[in-house]
Amino acid sequence: MTPARGWDQAVFRCGRCGTEHTATTEDDYLKAVGAHSDAHALWGRLNPIER
Ligand SMILES: [Zn+2]
DSSP states (O other): OOOOTTOOEEEOOOOTTOOOESSSHHHHHHHHEEEEHHHHHHHHHOOOOOO
């Protein structure tokens, strides 16, 4: 595994629920973002937001 140069760690902060996830690799970051997006999609279907 060769970490991308300059990649130390990144914090993903969700603008919808404020959840923060610190990722140490780009792969981890993308995975966390993807999983979180899926979670929101699921929550949205379970608890439709009234507008
Ligand atoms: Zn969120």
